[in-house]
Amino acid sequence: MLVSAALFGLNACSNANNSTDLTPAQTPAVSENQTKPNVILIYADDISAREFSIYQSKKWSGFRGKTVSDPEKLAEIPVISEIANQGMFVENAWAATVCSPSRAMLMTGRYANLHKWWHNKDYGLVTDEKTGQKRPVRLYETSPFQIGQLANTSGYQSIWVGKTQMGHTDGFENYGFDEGVFTPGLKYPDLSPYTTFGVQAKKVDGVRVLYNVDSGKSIEGFSYVQQGWYWKPNVELFNHPSAKSELEYWPNTSESKEKFGVNTFGPDVELDFIFDFIDRQHSQNKPFFVYHTTHLGHDAFDFLQPESKDKWPGTPIVNWDGEKYTRVKPNITGEKGQYNLNGTVTDPGMHNHVKYLDYQIWLYLEKLKKLQIQNDTILIIAADNGTSGYGKHSHVKQQGTHVPFIVYAPGQQMTKKGKQPIIASMADILPTLADIMGSEIPQGYEINGKSLWPFLTTDAKTHREWIYAYKKDKTLIRGNYVMKDGNDNWWNVTTTPDDLDSFEKINDWSKVSEQAKKERDKLNAVIPQFDVYETAHDPDSI
Template identity: 55%
Template sequence: MIAIAAIASQVHAADGPNIILVFADDISARELPLYGSSTWSPPSGGDTADVAFRAKTPALDQMAEEGCWVETAWASVVCSPSRAMMMTGRYAHLHKWWNNKDKGRYLDAKGKAVTWPLYESSPRLIGHVAQQAGYATYWAGKTQMAGDLGKFGFDQGCFTPGNLSDTDNPYTDFKMYEKKIDGGKLLFNSDTNQPIDSYLQHGWYWKPHVRLMNHPGKNKGLQWWPNTPESEASFGLNTYGPDVELEFIFDFMDRQDAAKRPFFVYHTSHLGHDAFDWLNPQSESKWPGTPVVQWDGNGYTRITPNVTGDQGVYNDHDTVTEPGIHNHVNYLDYQIWKYRNKLQHMGIADNTVLIFCADNGTSGYGKSSSDRQKGTHVPLIIVAPGMTKQGRQDVLVNMSDMLPTIAELTGATIPNDYEINGESLVPFLFTDKPKHRDWIYGYNGADQIIRGDKVLKDGKGKWWDVSADPDDLISFPQIQDWNQVSDAHRAERDELLAVLPRFDLHETKHDAPGVELPTIPAKQKTNNNIKAPPKKPKQNPAKVEATDGIHGLKKALAAPPKPNVLSVFTEDQKRSPTRIVGQGGNGKLLFSDDFDGRSELGERYHTSKAIAESFTIVDGVLTCKQTQEDHGAHMHPMVAFKDGDIQFDVRFKGGTQFNVVIDDKNDKTVHAGHICRVSITPKKMILGDDKTGAMNLEVRELRQRTDLVADQVKALEELLQKTRQVGNVEIQKGKWYHVRVVIIDDVMETYLDGEPIARLQSPGIGHATKTNVGLTINGSTIEFDNLQVRSPKMSPLR
């Protein structure tokens, strides 16, 4: 420890080393040639081995050779939880940011339930740590943080806003707005005032949204940029957001160097993130082009952009690259070259630590995926004066390690009673210590992902042998028989299993400590105006009796005629020959439609006149889009059955969710006759028993009540959880998939492309008669084909 302290003291010397942390967006390790993968991402997303779409990174390669690069570095699987891990040095069991749309809540000063800001859950953020050590701190790029940006420990900032509430920028029309049309809500391009099929976002690349924080001058706090007559005159189509970020960072570095003060730069670049292409509104590629940069063997030349046009019609005069994540990585390489040149020019390269990493896997490949390490495996390259490690390092590193590393480099102290999950890299980087840590961890909602040197358990519960790296960095052998692996593999498995319960708090401690709030169902809009349940509401006796009816209902459902079994498929169930999947359409055909030879749904379907406009048939494919704000687009083929085998092909083209709803229109005990359903998003299949769950009239009435006390709210949540099950899927936009929903007796099973996803056994599913199957579409375009309903012959497992 004395040797480590001595080396660390050399590194941060009198004023401490300057530190620059570049945190790129949605870039898997495989996108950098350095990592040697046999596949990477093409402009449309997915996999390719075409070298035309492989990045070229001479500056990062040189940085990795002079410093070091880590073979296995993990973040979380998607933006918000990864950034929470980075900024807090903690995992979600503490900061409660489980997923982009699944964050823990707390009650603010007004009693509203809102997202728990990281500075509240973790008051020692990465910016605070540097400030404590006397550093000037700067945050540039993407924010995506709840709360006050001035409370994260950064003195100044240059943001390409991540908050969609920042819509008042007067300098750019590269933004979007929503508009009600004929009762529906559509998304429009502000530049063209034409509807678009995309997600609501700002333009953070060309003609970007830029907001400064505490920039030197009269205006403190947040202000839009351009903020001077000179910058207003130069701002326009040729302004590129990543360039603006770097210009303000370099200005900050110059000012701190002149003041003889060490600095910490946290650069959260958007580069790597897919986006709408305002210069090419019709483009279906995921990553808009960047300014052209050229490497001559010694350095880069940047071609000055020359973009002309307006209102969606532009000419870039060959000064903008073709789309693709490879060009985003190339531009990051150019910026790393700029950083290193700047440090040399300033004369501080020998006292500056430079770190390059990313927040999660590439969109269309690993982002949001809990499969193996697709979502978690990111690049990590470090160069620092005095390092003993050079080149490739076959060790395990987690993004939570950055905060304690920076604390040790700067000389900041973290109290012993303040829990940090990361481990400082200083002992590994600056001594002959051969190993950094024994395991690394990631998360995605309730999914936990963990690996050591030999085995990996992914979020789907599968185990993999990771003792050797496959050519594509992901095709590890699956471990299905533990007798076929070594004792060391089994021992490491047991060690990892002992770690997980400590962090497995998604279901039991989802929100801030001491806060008990109803769970927000997955993929539904968060209500930020939920009030804390009153401790003892004033009620008359009759009202108390009605409210207490929840307990009677809960008791009845706790002991149904048949046991309520909630489970995803076990491995034995998947292998069993009694599963329905794989048996083909072996039952009687009750209904079929391939949508050929016509342009409208026709009389075989029931839907309202207004909603019928949501459905069109083109070239034998049913195209659906929500057109009414208050209800999804829905249509129902009229087909009666008790047990059913429902199959169809589906392709997401911009829509966010659809439901397969099974009804009995004659049943008046449930809302709209809903018996059961499967809600499908690109990431989830959610199975639900509507008859005894959410759509039961008594339950529905209780769900709408605002006067339930805390115990009653908890009982209602428990009841609803008994009648639903969630299975994880990975559905890519623009790709066709085959979905199968099988109902026999009180069991419902779902499959995707023949693979079992989830099963739910619940009494309402066994309702004796179903009168129709419905498809309800939420959001933008989803396409369907080859719809069939059959009467199955085989029973699912019990």
């Protein structure tokens, strides 16, 4: 089912890259005689760095993403804080400004000039062989070597669990993963036979109206169709051992069907499948790679409280006692849009999503300890773009691009610990994984990422000289002294403001240091190789 070795000879998208800041991974993390470390990569959804207290921002997101300084709206994250300080976290890590191009950046190690995913619903176009019509290019067509293929060629068993954001319903075997658990399913926005939690559209007197499938009532003040991915989620399995076909809706057994219902929480389902996968690989002594694209952090229609005006539906209640988490079992009653939460679900809010993510990281660590593989497993935690209502879609300063980035590797000889004053890109994750997995990027296959592993395991003082992001035709780039945003405004980034946003705008370059001017010139020289939205929006070939 995986991409063949012959694929690695495909280099239609490869070009010479003269920048020394874009070298592929070359230094394996382990020798051939050692066991390869397991890797768990958790990619959160729409969570700015400022939502994690480790970044010490004085501002974060409150009701509907409004910026606040209310401590009640900042999540307690004791577990993430501990592993970030025992491991390391990047002060300024960048994704793109929205989901699809950020996921493309992480999975391929490339920017949009190569993978052609410029923005949500703005992809390079190709002619479909079957229909002869133009359609959006699929990510594996422009970038046939991704993190899934990397894991496979490195001897790992792999699973992709959570949000896909790939925009099509077939060809998932081309992403290189052995298994998948997709929440929601691939036939977006159609619902599975097992759930009514969905927002769909219909015409009423010629006017498009959104309605709640569960209650049948129209919805006002909400903007997009969706399948449910939190409560009573829409779930589809890919190549799972329990399934009778390559793609199959879940619940798919008599036991899972009996237990499934309004009290089923999608992030819990994701972790259950991940832990089952880890158990199976561990029992066979096989290294595993988990790509967990959690929905936590993404806004959604609140099917339990349809009248809610907040962005983030409540989660199951979890409590930290200083040593461990306990979870209140959900006891939701009712039907068809009329539900009673019975005190078992939190209030809506970003902070509760971040706290539930912290709870799930604790569950991961407990699982690894139980299997006695905590020192044989590396955790990487990041997010795909800024928080909705603050950063998502924004090309102003680094509001849309600044995301958390944590590496926790207790069994590896990391020389860095805690907060690191460096800049890094989501494109760096693929070559970093190559180093961790003891593998290499295929020769001649161009990437834009640079492995973080040499910085983490040597006495190197810096990682990158610049980072880059994009939003359609808008370019964002920053170094250690200056930053240019998508409005072509320049900002002084030699100091970090206490809200992670209020940088000083540069209006008079005569008052700026010579180092800053030199960096500006360097960044301006870098931009043209990536700023090809107007001239090379579509791929030449696939």
